[in-house]
Amino acid sequence: xxxxxxxxxxxxxxxxxxxxxxxxxxxxxxxxxxxxxxxxxxxxxxxxxxxxxxxxxxxxxxxxxxxxxxxxxxxxxxxxxxxxxxxxxxxxxxxxxxxxxxxxxxxxxxxxxxxxxxxxxxxxxxxxxxxxxxxxxxxxxxxxxxxxxxxxxxxxxxxxxxxxxxxxxxxxxxxxxxxxxxxxxxxxxxxxxxxxxxxxxxxxxxxxxxxxxxxxxxxxxxxxxxxxxxxxxxxxxxxxxxxxxxxxxxxxxxxxxxxxxxxxxxxxxxxxxxxxxxxxxxxxxxxxxxxxxxxxxxxxxxxxxxxxxxxxxxxxxxxxxxxxxxxxxxxxxxxxxxxxxxxxxxxxxxxxxxxxxxxxxxxxxxxxxxxxxxxxxxxxxxxxxxxxxxxxxxxxxxxxxxxxxxxxxxxxxxxxxxxxxxxxxxxxx
Amino acid sequence: xxxxxxxxxxxxxxxxxxxxxxxxxxxxxxxxxxxxxxxxxxxxxxxxxxxxxxxxxxxxxxxxxxxxxxxxxxxxxxxxxxxxxxxxxxxxxxxxxxxxxxxxxxxxxxxxxxxxxxxxxxxxxxxxxxxxxxxxxxxxxxxxxxxxxxxxxxxxxxxxxxxxxxxxxxxxxxxxxxxxxxxxxxxxxxxxxxxxxxxxxxxxxxxxxxxxxxxxxxxxxxxxxxxxxxxxxxxxxxxxxxxxxxxxxx
Numbered sequence: 001x002x003x004x005x006x007x008x009x010x011x012x013x014x015x016x017x018x019x020x021x022x023x024x025x026x027x028x029x030x031x032x033x034x035x036x037x038x039x040x041x042x043x044x045x046x047x048x049x050x051x052x053x054x055x056x057x058x059x060x061x062x063x064x065x066x067x068x069x070x071x072x073x074x075x076x077x078x079x080x081x082x083x084x085x086x087x088x089x090x091x092x093x094x095x096x097x098x099x100x101x102x103x104x105x106x107x108x109x110x111x112x113x114x115x116x117x118x119x120x121x122x123x124x125x126x127x128x129x130x131x132x133x134x135x136x137x138x139x140x141x142x143x144x145x146x147x148x149x150x151x152x153x154x155x156x157x158x159x160x161x162x163x164x165x166x167x168x169x170x171x172x173x174x175x176x177x178x179x180x181x182x183x184x185x186x187x188x189x190x191x192x193x194x195x196x197x198x199x200x201x202x203x204x205x206x207x208x209x210x211x212x213x214x215x216x217x218x219x220x221x222x223x224x225x226x227x228x229x230x231x232x233x234x235x236x237x238x239x240x241x242x243x244x245x246x247x248x249x250x251x252x253x254x255x256x257x258x259x260x261x262x263x264x265x266x267x268x269x270x271x272x273x274x275x276x277x278x279x280x281x282x283x284x285x286x287x288x289x290x291x292x293x294x295x296x297x298x299x300x301x302x303x304x305x306x307x308x309x310x311x312x313x314x315x316x317x318x319x320x321x322x323x324x325x326x327x328x329x330x331x332x333x334x335x336x337x338x339x340x341x342x343x344x345x346x347x348x349x350x351x352x353x354x355x356x357x358x359x360x361x362x363x364x365x366x367x368x369x370x371x372x373x374x375x376x377x378x379x380x381x382x383x384x385x386x387x388x389x390x391x392x393x394x395x396x397x398x399x400x401x402x403x404x405x406x407x408x409x410x411x412x413x414x415x416x417x418x419x420x421x422x423x424x425x426x427x428x429x
Numbered sequence: 430x431x432x433x434x435x436x437x438x439x440x441x442x443x444x445x446x447x448x449x450x451x452x453x454x455x456x457x458x459x460x461x462x463x464x465x466x467x468x469x470x471x472x473x474x475x476x477x478x479x480x481x482x483x484x485x486x487x488x489x490x491x492x493x494x495x496x497x498x499x500x501x502x503x504x505x506x507x508x509x510x511x512x513x514x515x516x517x518x519x520x521x522x523x524x525x526x527x528x529x530x531x532x533x534x535x536x537x538x539x540x541x542x543x544x545x546x547x548x549x550x551x552x553x554x555x556x557x558x559x560x561x562x563x564x565x566x567x568x569x570x571x572x573x574x575x576x577x578x579x580x581x582x583x584x585x586x587x588x589x590x591x592x593x594x595x596x597x598x599x600x601x602x603x604x605x606x607x608x609x610x611x612x613x614x615x616x617x618x619x620x621x622x623x624x625x626x627x628x629x630x631x632x633x634x635x636x637x638x639x640x641x642x643x644x645x646x647x648x649x650x651x652x653x654x655x656x657x658x659x660x661x662x663x664x665x666x667x668x669x670x671x672x673x674x675x676x677x678x679x
Contacts, residue, residue: 006536010522010529017524017565258520262581265484266537267509428486 003268007276008283014250015284021246025284029239029292033232034299041227041305052162055101055110057083057094062118064148064177068111071173077165081107091115098153108158109166112151120146121178125185133189150174228306232296233389234362237382239292240285240324241353244332247281248345251336255427270424278329285325313398320388320402323409327381330416337423356380384408433498435589435621436460436483441492443478452478454645456492460638465615465622467636467653469629469665471673475645476625477517480593483623484514497588510538513587517594517625519574520581523567527558527577530566531584538585552580556610572603579607583614592624596631608635629666633657639665643673 015021054072058065061084072080085094091114098110124146152170154163190196254260263273296308310317332349339345357363359376360383366374377383388405391397441456453475460466470476481487482494485505494501496508521530528549535545553562556576566574579595592611596604608631615622626632632639633653640650649656649672653665660668 002539003537006533009536010525010533013525013529014522257523258516258518259522261486262514262516262520263537264486265509265512265514266534267506267539268537 003266003272004276004279007273008280011250011277011280015246015280018246021249024245025239025243025288026291028242029235029288030295032235032239033292033295034303036235037227037231037296037300037305038303040231052077052079052109052166053081053107054078054166055081055083055098055107057085057098057110057112059085059089059091059094059115060113060117062116063181064118064121064174065113067177068113068170068173071169071176072111075169077162087115095151095153098151102153102155105155108155108162110151110153111166111170112153114149114151117148117150118177118181120148121181122185125178125181129185129189133193226306228296228300228308229390229393230365232292232300232308233393234386236289236292237324237360237385237389238353238357238362239288241328241331241357241382242350243281243285243288243328244335244349244353245346247277247329247332248336248339248349249342250277251333252339252342252345255340274333278326278333281329281332282322282325285328286321289321289324309393311392311396313392313396316397316399316402317392319399319406320385320392320409323406323413324385324388326413327385327409327416330413330420331381333420334416334423337420337427353382357382359383361386381409381412384412432462434459435462435464435497436466436623437493437495439493441479441482441494442490443475443482443487444490451490451645453482453489453492456642456645456647458640458647458650460621460623463615463619463621464637465612465624465635467632467639468623468625468642469627469632469639469669470625470642474642474673476642477593479642480591480623480625484512484591485509511588513582513585513590515579515582515590515592515595517597519578521566521574521577524565526563527566527569527573528553528562530577531580534581535584540585548584552584556580557606572599575599575603576607579611586618587620589621589623592622594626595624596626596628604631611635629664629669633665641669641672648672 015025056069056072058069060066069080069082072078083094091112095112098107098112101107102110150170152167154166251260254263264270266273293308293310297310301307335345335349335352339348357380359373360380361369361377362382366377366383366386369377384405388402391401391405395401436459438456438458441453441458442451443453444451456475456479468476468479478487482489482501483496485501485508489501497511499508501508521527522533525533531549531552532545535549540548550562556579558573558576561569561573566577569577575596575598579592582590582592590611595611596607599607611622612635614620624632624636636653638650638652639656640647641656642648649660649668651659656668657663657665660671662668662671
C-alpha cells in the first residue's frame with residue numbers, strides 16, 4: 001500500500017511540475033467545452049428555436065395570402081418578414097428583389113404569392129363545380145384551369161431540411177385554403193340547388209390535432225438534446241481520453257531516464273508501481289470530469305447557453321465515469337508500453353484519440369451521421385461512453401440502461417492492460 | 430566466527446535472445462560479508478549483464494546466484510529488500526527536487542514517514558546539500574546529480590550495495606568525497622559493496638578484492654595488490670591491460 005501511495009504522491013508532484021501536461025489535462029477541456037458549445041449552440045438553436053429568416057411577399061392580399069401569412073407567423077422555425085405590395089407594384093421586379101435578398105443571405109427562403117391568387121382559386125373551383133353540376137367533364141372542357149404560380153426562392157446553402165419544412169408548410173396551408181374554398185362553393189351550390197337559404201362554413205379548427213412531444217424521461221420533462229447536453233459529456237470524454245499524451249509520455253520518460261529499470265530493482269511487484277500510476281490518473285480523470293461538468297452547470301448558463309441537466313441517477317453516473325477513467329488510463333498505459341519515444345506516442349496517441357472521437361460522435365452527434373458511420377461508431381470506446389452519458393443525462397436512464405456500456409469499457413481496460421503487460425515483458429526481454 | 434560468502438555465483442551463463450553468443454560464459458564468484466568488491470572490465474565484457482542479474486533486472490540462462498543465502502530465482506523479493514542499486518545512468522525524476530526524489534525512493538523501500546524525512550535530511554547534509562536540496566534535479570550540476578543518484582541507493586541502509594560506475598563524469602573533488610563517504614559507510618555499516626568502474630586507480634584504492642572480466646569470463650580475481658604482484662605489474666591498470674589487451678572495445 002505504501003508503494004502505491006508513494007507512486008501516487010510522485011505522480012501528483014510530477015504533474016504539478018509539468019505545465020504542458022497540466023494544460024492538456026485541465027485547461028484544454030474547459031476551453032474545448034466552452035468553444036464547441038458556443039459554436040454548436042447556434043446550430044442547435046436554428047434546429048430547435050425560431051430563427052430561419054423567411055421573406056413573404058403577399059401580392060394576393062386575400063384569403064390565400066392571409067392564410068399563408070398567418071400559418072408561417074405561427075410556425076416556430078420561421079422568422080417571417082411580410083411585404084404587402086400595392087396594386088402598382090410590378091410582380092417581376094418584386095421577384096427579382098426577393099432573389100437578390102436571398103442571394104445576399106438576408107433571408108433563407110422567399111415566398112411570393114401572385115396578385116389575384118385567391119380569386120383565381122375561387123374561379124377555378126367554381127368552374128369545376130359548375131362543370132360537375134352541368135354534367136360536363138373537366139377533361140373535355142375547352143378552357144383549362146388557371147394554375148396559380150407561387151414563387152419559392154431558396155438560398156443554395158440552406159439545409160434541405162429547412163427548405164423541405166418550409167415548402168411542406170406552404171403546401172399544407174395551400175391545401176387547407178383549397179379545401180375551405182371547395183367546401184364553401186360546394187355548399188353554396190348545393191344550397192341554391194335545393195333552394196335552401198343556409199350556408200355552412202368549415203370550422204376554423206382542424207379535425208385533427210397533432211400532439212407532438214420528445215420521448216424524454218418523466219423525471220426531466222421538457223429536456224431535449226441541446227448544445228450543452230451533447231458537448232459537455234462529449235468533451236469531458238475526449239479530454240479524459242486525451243490523457244494518453246501525458247500518461248504515455250510519463251511512462252516513456254521513465255524508461256529513457258532509467259527510472260523504470262531502477263524501480264524494477266525496488267522490492268514489491270511492478271503491479272504496485274503501475275497501480276499507483278493508474279490511481280493517480282483515475283483521480284485526474286475524475287477531476288477533469290467534475291471540472292467540465294461544473295462548466296456545463298454553472299458557467300455556460302452565464303454565457304446564455306442552456307444549463308447541463310445531470311439527471312438523478314448518481315450511482316450510474318459514478319460507475320460510468322469510473323469505467324471511462326479506467327478505459328482512458330489503460331489506453332495511455334498501452335500506448336506508453338508500445339512506443340519507444342515521446343514523439344511516437346504523442347503522434348499515435350493524439351491521432352488515434354482524434355479518430356476514435358470523430359467515429360464516436362464526439363465532434364458531430366451520432367444522429368446526424370450516415371447509417372454506416374453510426375454502425376462503425378460502435379467500435380469506439382468514446383462512443384460507448386457518450387451513449388452512457390446520453391442515457392443518464394437525456395433519457396434519465398440508470399444502471400440497467402448503461403450496464404453494457406460500462407462492461408464494454410471495463411473489458412477495454414482489461415484488454416489494454418494485457419497488451420501493456422505483454423509489451424512491457426517484450427521490452428524487458 | 431567466519432561468515433559464509435554473502436554472494437555466491439556458480440556457472441552463470443547468459444545469452445540474450447537476439448544474440449548468437451553468450452554474454453556470460455560460466456562465471457564463478459564469491460563475495461565476502463563487508464567486502465568492497467570491484468568488477469572491472471572493458472566495454473561489452475559482461476559487467477552490466479552480471480550487474481543486471483544480481484539486481485533482478487535480467488534472468489540468467491543457467492547457473493545459480495545466492496545472495497545472503499537466498500536464491501535469486503526464488504527469493505528475489507527478499508533479496509531486493511536488503512539490496513541497494515545505484516545505476517550508471519542518472520535515474521532520477523529531473524523535474525522533482527533532490528529531496529523529493531529521495532523521499533520517493535525511501536517510501537518505495539518501505540521506510541516509515543517518521544524516520545524517512547530525518548534520514549533524508551541528514552544524508553543531504555552529509556553530502557553537502559543546503560537549500561539547493563529543494564531545487565529541481567535538472568538544475569543541479571553533474572556532481573550533485575551523481576550524489577543524489579548514489580543516495581537513492583543508500584537511503585534504506587542496505588546490506589549489499591551495487592554501484593555501477595557511480596562516479597562517471599564527476600570532478601575530482603566530488604569523486605573523492607563520494608568514495609570517502611562510501612568507504613566510511615562500508616566500515617560503519619559493515620555493508621558489502623559491489624562496484625564496477627573503468628577507473629583502475631580508484632578501484633585499486635577503494636576495493637578489497639576485484640575481478641577482471643573479459644568476453645563473459647573472469648580472467649583474474651583477488652586482492653588488487655596480490656594481482657599486481659602476481660602479474661608482475663606496477664598498478665592494477667597495468668594488470669588490466671596485460672589481461673585484456675590494448676585492442677579497442679565497443
